[in-house]
Amino acid sequence: MKHIYTFSPLLLLLAFAVVACSSNKKATVMESDATDVKRIVNVPQFDADSAYSYVKAQVDFGPRVPNSPAHKACGDYLAQALERFGAKVYNQYADLVAYDGKTLKARNIIGAFKPEAKKRIVIFSHWDSRPWADQDPDKKNRYTPILGANDGASGVGVMLEIARNLQQQPAELGVDLIFLDAEDYGAHSEYKGAHKEEFWCLGSQYWGRHPHVQGYNARFGILLDMVGGKDAVYRYEYFSEQYAHSVNRKVWKAADRLGYGQYFVKEEGNAATDDHLFVNRYARIPTIDIIPYSETHDFFEYWHTVKDDMDAIDRNTMKAVGQTVMEVIYTEH
Numbered sequence: 634m635k636h637i638y639t640f641s642p643l644l645l646l647l648a649f650a651v652v653a654c655s656s657n658k659k660a661t662v663m664e665s666d667a668t669d670v671k672r673i674v675n676v677p678q679f680d681a682d683s684a685y686s687y688v689k690a691q692v693d694f695g696p697r698v699p700n701s702p703a704h705k706a707c708g709d710y711l712a713q714a715l716e717r718f719g720a721k722v723y724n725q726y727a728d729l730v731a732y733d734g735k736t737l738k739a740r741n742i743i744g745a746f747k748p749e750a751k752k753r754i755v756i757f758s759h760w761d762s763r764p765w766a767d768q769d770p771d772k773k774n775r776y777t778p779i780l781g782a783n784d785g786a787s788g789v790g791v792m793l794e795i796a797r798n799l800q801q802q803p804a805e806l807g808v809d810l811i812f813l814d815a816e817d818y819g820a821h822s823e824y825k826g827a828h829k830e831e832f833w834c835l836g837s838q839y840w841g842r843h844p845h846v847q848g849y850n851a852r853f854g855i856l857l858d859m860v861g862g863k864d865a866v867y868r869y870e871y872f873s874e875q876y877a878h879s880v881n882r883k884v885w886k887a888a889d890r891l892g893y894g895q896y897f898v899k900e901e902g903n904a905a906t907d908d909h910l911f912v913n914r915y916a917r918i919p920t921i922d923i924i925p926y927s928e929t930h931d932f933f934e935y936w937h938t939v940k941d942d943m944d945a946i947d948r949n950t951m952k953a954v955g956q957t958v959m960e961v962i963y964t965e966h
Contacts, residue, residue, distance in 0.1 A: 676963040677798040679955035681948035688790035696778035699737040718796040720744030723845040732832040739814040750807030755851040758788030759816030767822040768937035787861030837908035841915025854920030856909040860954040862933040863947040868902030868926040877919035887960040893953040902926040
């Protein structure tokens with residue numbers, strides 16, 4: 634992630650009745666791809682305040698850097714939250730070697746909803762935070778661990794709110810929520826050696842080669858990265874277009890249908906070395922990256938700085954992303 638490269642009346646009455654009878658669900662009228670039959674899908678409402686509280690809970694642990702007490706405590710919190718929401722939980726522990734030779738005690742955490750279902754969707758985010766604020770404008774901060782409220786915790790917060798909804802209203806397909814570790818332990822910006830893409834996203838590289846279930850497959854995947862920033866704009870990320878063009882269109886169409894076109898702009902963006910790249914390469918599951926695009930900053934203003942804290946989080950952005958992803962999950966059949 635941490636490199637960016639530029640390049641009929643009756644039907645209407647029925648739909649109205651469904652909306653009117655539910656205070657927390659939205660009715661989406663979907664046309665079948667194979668027939669002229671239309672179906673009404675009730676999509677739960679994504680609660681941005683709830684998602685915000687899950688972000689804060691993570692940040693309150695402090696920087697979630699592998700091998701730290703905060704990392705272990707937060708990992709336990711995430712696994713317990715998924716269990717509380719009714720998921721079958723897998724803890725995938727691995728010793729992963731960082732770019733500097735250090736062994737990282739990593740933990741990918743997977744929550745499976747409807748684990749028996751053959752048709753599946755997978756949603757990803759990383760839950761670790763950057764060990765160094767190496768992009769901070771103040772040089773004195775550049776070896777300070779960051780809280781990673783947006784870069785890490787926001788995606789996890791959105792996914793926990795999705796998990797809460799999946800417990801209350803199961804989707805038609807099986808859904809796997811995967812919190813990936815050791816994404817952000819890539820080389821410090823001042824590192825004098827070669828900067829390689831494989832220094833990043835160690836947890837997804839491991840999971841892509843060793844999935845939590847033998848022979849695991851999913852229809853498609855969506856990666857959430859930095860989905861809580863103020864005034865965020867998401868464009869079609871380059872590798873997402875190369876590997877999962879149709880998934881991009883599916884997600885952006887859902888956002889447009891919900892009125893979130895100002896967040897999900899139908900234009901080409903940059904290329905990001907992120908977890909989705911290795912999921913596509915190794916697991917061969919067509920996976921996109923919802924990651925912000927900025928014409929003035931790398932990703933967003935406080936990326937890899939000490940100011941990536943709760944002040945950087947905007948509930949409106951999380952609502953737009955979370956509701957869009959839930960629209961995709963609940964309308965897939």
